Amino acid sequence: MNKPVFNKRRKARVVCLQALYEADAVNHKAIEVLNRLLLETEIPEASVAFATELVKGVIDNLPETDAYIKRFATAWPIDQIPVIDRNILRLAIFEIFIDNRIPVSIGINEAIELAKTFGSDSSPKFVNGVLGSIVLKLKDNEAVEI
16 A cells, blocks of 8 residues: 555655756756646645655755765766766755655665666666665764765
8 A cells, every 4th residue: 555655755756856957957946946847747745745845855955965975976076976866866865864754775775766767877876886885884883974
């Protein structure tokens, strides 16, 4: 019975990712992009609220999410990470490590699914590697210094 909620949340994450991508790529305001996309997309009301919460959360915590990316994707300057990968990571880091309301395994799986759908062939591996590095650091009971 959890499947419909899962699908609704995934749809909300997709719309959220699209808004974050456009905002990052062409410097539009993320919430305005999200509002436009929500008018164009058939999405349940609960998913609208969830997508709005995610976009606002990512934008409000952008310095912190980007600090995670800089710390754990050391081979890539953040501005050289493909826009889609950067925003998948921002969304996942916010959901898993900042908002902290979903299990890590679900958050990573959702991020990988987004990377498979919207990223390049190497995106799922890259996203999984960055998120996995953060998880390993946390499992070692080390504070993640940002």
